[in-house]
Amino acid sequence: MSIPHITTQTNLATDFVPSLLAERPVISARHVNFAFGEGDLQKQILFDVNLEVGSGEIVLLTGPSGSGKTTLLTLIGALRKVRDGELDVLSRPLHHATLEDLVNVRREIGFIFQQHNLLPFMTARQNVQLMFHLHPEVSTHEAAKRTVDLLTSVGLGERLDYYPARLSGGQKQRVAIARALAASPRLILADEPTAALDSQSGRDVVNLLQELARNQKCPILMVTHDPRILDVADRIVNMEDGRVHSVEG
Amino acid sequence: MPSSFFVAWCQLSHSRVKLTVAAAGVVVAVMLMLVQLGIRQGAMDNSVAVARRVTADLVVVSPRTKTIFASAQFPRRLLYRLGSHPDVTVISEMYMGQGRLRNPWNKLEFPVSLYGLDPGSAMMNLPGIEKYESQLNDIDRVLYDGLSRKNYGPIRQYLETHETLDVEVNFRKVRIVDSIEVGISINTDGNLFTSSANFLRLFPDRNPGAVDLGLIRLKPDADLVAVKKVLQPYLGKEAKVITRQELIDAETVFIRENAPIDFIFGMGAAIGFFIGFVVVYQILYTEVTNHLPQYATLKAMGFSDRYLLFVVLNQSIILAMLGYFPGFVLALGLYRIATKAIQMQFSMTVERAVFVFLLTVIMCGFSAMIAIRKVRTADPADVF
Numbered sequence: 001m002s003i004p005h006i007t008t009q010t011n012l013a014t015d016f017v018p019s020l021l022a023e024r025p026v027i028s029a030r031h032v033n034f035a036f037g038e039g040d041l042q043k044q045i046l047f048d049v050n051l052e053v054g055s056g057e058i059v060l061l062t063g064p065s066g067s068g069k070t071t072l073l074t075l076i077g078a079l080r081k082v083r084d085g086e087l088d089v090l091s092r093p094l095h096h097a098t099l100e101d102l103v104n105v106r107r108e109i110g111f112i113f114q115q116h117n118l119l120p121f122m123t124a125r126q127n128v129q130l131m132f133h134l135h136p137e138v139s140t141h142e143a144a145k146r147t148v149d150l151l152t153s154v155g156l157g158e159r160l161d162y163y164p165a166r167l168s169g170g171q172k173q174r175v176a177i178a179r180a181l182a183a184s185p186r187l188i189l190a191d192e193p194t195a196a197l198d199s200q201s202g203r204d205v206v207n208l209l210q211e212l213a214r215n216q217k218c219p220i221l222m223v224t225h226d227p228r229i230l231d232v233a234d235r236i237v238n239m240e241d242g243r244v245h246s247v248e249g
Numbered sequence: 250m251p252s253s254f255f256v257a258w259c260q261l262s263h264s265r266v267k268l269t270v271a272a273a274g275v276v277v278a279v280m281l282m283l284v285q286l287g288i289r290q291g292a293m294d295n296s297v298a299v300a301r302r303v304t305a306d307l308v309v310v311s312p313r314t315k316t317i318f319a320s321a322q323f324p325r326r327l328l329y330r331l332g333s334h335p336d337v338t339v340i341s342e343m344y345m346g347q348g349r350l351r352n353p354w355n356k357l358e359f360p361v362s363l364y365g366l367d368p369g370s371a372m373m374n375l376p377g378i379e380k381y382e383s384q385l386n387d388i389d390r391v392l393y394d395g396l397s398r399k400n401y402g403p404i405r406q407y408l409e410t411h412e413t414l415d416v417e418v419n420f421r422k423v424r425i426v427d428s429i430e431v432g433i434s435i436n437t438d439g440n441l442f443t444s445s446a447n448f449l450r451l452f453p454d455r456n457p458g459a460v461d462l463g464l465i466r467l468k469p470d471a472d473l474v475a476v477k478k479v480l481q482p483y484l485g486k487e488a489k490v491i492t493r494q495e496l497i498d499a500e501t502v503f504i505r506e507n508a509p510i511d512f513i514f515g516m517g518a519a520i521g522f523f524i525g526f527v528v529v530y531q532i533l534y535t536e537v538t539n540h541l542p543q544y545a546t547l548k549a550m551g552f553s554d555r556y557l558l559f560v561v562l563n564q565s566i567i568l569a570m571l572g573y574f575p576g577f578v579l580a581l582g583l584y585r586i587a588t589k590a591i592q593m594q595f596s597m598t599v600e601r602a603v604f605v606f607l608l609t610v611i612m613c614g615f616s617a618m619i620a621i622r623k624v625r626t627a628d629p630a631d632v633f
Contacts, residue, residue: 107551111546
């Protein structure tokens with residue numbers, strides 16, 4: 001997380017773009033359709049969605065509400081089963097996955113929600129450290145150290161043992177980000193992480209995401225309506241009526 | 250410490266009030282179960298107390314009744330036949346009846362159990378009765394059970410400072426020579442012991458040839474079962490010879506089948522179980538419901554259903570532990586109070602402690618099982 005490190009990143013972006021593209025994409029959706037309900041009541045949400053997100057990319061997903069952004073995000077996050085079409089996430093075909101496979105994929109993804117959804121009965125530190133339960137290969141000592149590092153890096157080093165009720169909205173969202181990053185995810189999915197925040201905390205959160213994600217070379221797919229944060233994107237995917245409408249960048 | 254246990258503890262202990270209420274519910278449940286089952290056992294034990302006091306090797310009873318408290322008599326002459334068996338050393342008869350003892354202070358009559366036996370070879374565990382053999386063989390002399398209820402007046406205290414006390418039993422003046430400590434039961438408020446002859450004087454209508462119980466002492470090396478088999482034909486169909494243990498078992502079965510002890514106290518214990526179940530279920534259910542979005546979030550991040558089930562299950566086990574031990578101590582206190590108040594012995598047994606502990610764990614676990622169904626409905630896709 002040092003300055004020279006970021007410099008090499010810039011070089012990577014310019015010099016090695018061909019080789020990056022040659023890598024397998026982290027997310028690859030091909031002809032994905034999705035519908036809620038059965039029979040006559042069936043309502044199709046996604047129509048023939050194609051999307052690729054490569055390593056290290058920040059992709060924003062925008063569009064009016066009801067356009068299917070969140071549904072697409074839940075499919076990619078292995079929270080719903082893919083029924084029609086093909087979807088590979090982290091090189092795993094989710095269209096063939098069992099529930100157990102889905103749970104395993106989830107463990108490699110960092111989720112950030114509109115609501116922070118921290119456990120109110122555990123402190124910031126405990127909330128973050130809980131994530132390491134999913135990664136028993138990390139020793140307890142190491143987990144404790146990384147928890148403190150993460151919370152410090154999101155600016156909460158002074159509030160490790162605060163319960164969520166005593167943190168502001170922005171601080172809670174930052175704990176949630178630290179939690180999402182705790183177990184070194186290989187993909188970050190965020191659903192309007194700034195919606196519940198004022199403009200300054202929203203900007204802080206996005207900057208933080210951008211910085212931490214770049215350092216860990218981990219792609220971000222973010223659903224957002226917030227025009228103030230569009231500048232962080234490598235690409236902006238616009239959705240409308242369940243279809244990918246346009247791609248910018 | 251497993252992490253699901255840690256999460257469970259954090260969740261439960263976050264609100265001290267909620268934790269206290271939940272634990273108090275379990276405490277009440279544990280206490281109720283222990284006390285009800287304790288009283289049940291106490292009442293049972295007391296009911297068979299007379300049978301347990303028998304120290305004879307074999308006992309002769311009438312085949313017509315199931316319990317010695319409502320015994321049908323059998324002919325005394327049958328007992329004389331048994332003496333011909335080489336292993337039989339002592340035979341003695343016992344008469345039992347309900348009389349009325351008049352409280353010498355307030356002149357009121359209260360029912361009392363009377364036992365007529367041979368004070369020299371009572372073959373009953375009546376501590377110290379041998380000392381009074383010669384006195385009890387005198388006319389109208391009785392021995393008082395010092396543990397009788399207070400209905401009869403302060404007889405025991407009186408005897409500490411006086412030699413004897415004259416009282417009225419069944420309209421006849423008798424002299425209490427002393428008191429010994431035996432113990433009363435659910436069937437009786439007080440006991441008087443005397444010789445067979447004195448017993449028959451108190452019950453002039455009783456046929457002296459009809460006895461309630463025959464007590465047989467065998468040679469120390471005799472084979473109980475074998476002798477019993479040989480003796481039975483001596484008695485024909487009019488009397489039955491059984492071992493001491495068979496007598497106790499028969500009494501226990503009789504109480505079980507005829508007294509509502511099991512039902513009344515079993516019901517009390519069941520209510521305790523139900524109270525605990527409802528309280529724990531309510532607490533766990535609201536905990537789960539209030540935190541459903543957080544649970545769904547954990548699922549979205551890769552925690553399995555199993556993990557969350559363990560979080561809820563661990564909460565129920567913590568509640569079981571927090572409730573059991575205070576409940577246990579309270580129950581011990583109540584046993585002590587009840588023993589004094591009812592003058593019946595209530596005591597904690599390891600079996601009951603373990604049994605109620607298991608019931609408590611089952612009660613809490615069962616509540617958790619039902620509350621857990623809600624966890625499954627936490628859909629990670631709803632978090633977005």
